[in-house]
Amino acid sequence: MLIAAARLFDGDGNSIVDHPLIHVEDGRIVSVTSRPASSIDSPNLLDLGDVTVLPGLIDIHQHLAFDASDDPVTHLADVDDATLLLRMRAAALRALAGGVTTIRDLGDRNYVSLTLRDWFRSRAEVGPTILTAGPPLTTTGGHCWFLGGEADGEDGIREAVRQHAARGVDQIKIMATGGNMTPSLGPHESQYTAAELGAAVQTAHAMGLPIAAHAHGGQGIADAMTAGVDSIEHCTFFTADGVAADPAVIAELGRRRAVVSVTAGSIPGTGPTIPAIAKRMAAIGANHAALFRAGARIVCGTDAGVGPNKPHDVLRYAVSGFLPAIGMSNAQALRANTSVAAVVCGLGDRKGTIAAGKDADIIAVPGNPLDDITCLQQVLAVFVAGNRIGESRLVNDESALSFESA
Numbered sequence: 001m002l003i004a005a006a007r008l009f010d011g012d013g014n015s016i017v018d019h020p021l022i023h024v025e026d027g028r029i030v031s032v033t034s035r036p037a038s039s040i041d042s043p044n045l046l047d048l049g050d051v052t053v054l055p056g057l058i059d060i061h062q063h064l065a066f067d068a069s070d071d072p073v074t075h076l077a078d079v080d081d082a083t084l085l086l087r088m089r090a091a092a093l094r095a096l097a098g099g100v101t102t103i104r105d106l107g108d109r110n111y112v113s114l115t116l117r118d119w120f121r122s123r124a125e126v127g128p129t130i131l132t133a134g135p136p137l138t139t140t141g142g143h144c145w146f147l148g149g150e151a152d153g154e155d156g157i158r159e160a161v162r163q164h165a166a167r168g169v170d171q172i173k174i175m176a177t178g179g180n181m182t183p184s185l186g187p188h189e190s191q192y193t194a195a196e197l198g199a200a201v202q203t204a205h206a207m208g209l210p211i212a213a214h215a216h217g218g219q220g221i222a223d224a225m226t227a228g229v230d231s232i233e234h235c236t237f238f239t240a241d242g243v244a245a246d247p248a249v250i251a252e253l254g255r256r257r258a259v260v261s262v263t264a265g266s267i268p269g270t271g272p273t274i275p276a277i278a279k280r281m282a283a284i285g286a287n288h289a290a291l292f293r294a295g296a297r298i299v300c301g302t303d304a305g306v307g308p309n310k311p312h313d314v315l316r317y318a319v320s321g322f323l324p325a326i327g328m329s330n331a332q333a334l335r336a337n338t339s340v341a342a343v344v345c346g347l348g349d350r351k352g353t354i355a356a357g358k359d360a361d362i363i364a365v366p367g368n369p370l371d372d373i374t375c376l377q378q379v380l381a382v383f384v385a386g387n388r389i390g391e392s393r394l395v396n397d398e399s400a401l402s403f404e405s406a
């Protein structure tokens with residue numbers, strides 16, 4: 001297949017290429033050249049016309065198991081794993097239709113996301129690439145304990161990481177602090193000691209797995225950084241009643257080029273629905289701007305699924321809204337959730353740019369996103385491994401998708 005368009009942003013550079021011609025075979029990009037579609041006479045030509053093509057977006061923090069309603073925790077508790085799996089499939093396909101071709105799922109229940117990951121990976125159905133963490137590690141009764149990942153003490157944490165690895169997860173997720181969905185302790189409070197986080201990092205890395213730490217409070221952020229986690233999720237510097245970031249921690253996160261997964265994105269016309277976040281959002285944004293200036297690697301994770309303003313296709317609003325607002329150029333914002341996110345996910349050799357050898361995960365948007373990044377909000381076409389979404393999406397019989405508990 002030959003895909004032609006008016007413009008291309010390759011996910012890595014600073015500029016637009018005119019008249020790109022992308023040669024795709026067996027789901028991979030064979031070559032990218034520049035040639036007007038009008039000069040090509042081939043039955044395999046697909047001319048997308050006056051659009052900009054760019055790499056599929058990568059959301060580094062989603063929860064496919066949460067249904068983006070006003071009470072995702074209760075709704076999750078109400079369904080069995082077989083029903084949950086079908087609900088997660090629908091969420092993943094919604095993300096894909098909105099241009100999200102790779103999803104890092106940072107917390108499911110009972111490893112259901114592994115079944116969904118493998119379903120799409122087997123090409124039984126065309127879907128996004130999913131990287132899964134399984135149930136996040138948390139203290140007994142701690143943040144999101146109901147997902148089933150309770151682990152206490154250094155030995156308990158090591159054992160839990162080994163169990164996750166044995167199940168075949170792609171990364172470990174650990175709740176360094178409390179959070180906003182579980183009232184047991186405040187987001188600003190640490191759940192684990194620095195030594196416990198160190199044990200988690202050491203064991204995960206020994207098993208060949210990256211580890212992401214959910215951290216709101218300043219102490220939890222500092223401990224997660226010192227422990228050497230591969231990404232800090234949220235990084236909001238919550239205190240009991242506001243936000244306060246230690247400038248030394250911001251400077252050190254920058255010096256380390258730490259990956260900071262900033263939580264952003266809501267459907268237009270809405271803001272954060274959790275009051276504790278809404279009242280802190282301006283201060284959180286200011287600290288994320290400071291982290292970006294200091295040199296931290298900023299990537300958006302939407303936390304899609306946790307509320308009604310965060311459906312699973314919401315990433316495009318975060319990339320086009322929040323990232324420019326903290327000081328990124330349009331090219332930097334587009335690179336964040338394409339080429340930078342691919343490296344963060346360990347998929348830099350397959351995803352994140354439109355280049356020879358990469359998976360043909362491609363989206364098309366109107367206009368020129370370097371001039372006006374809001375055109376990203378209108379995704380006109382999505383290809384995943386060379387398959388155009390909306391056309392022959394279902395390759396096989398979906399009744400073959402079922403959850404088998406291990």
Ligand SMILES: [Zn+2]
Nearest residue numbers: 061063106303
């Ligand atoms: Zn989350």
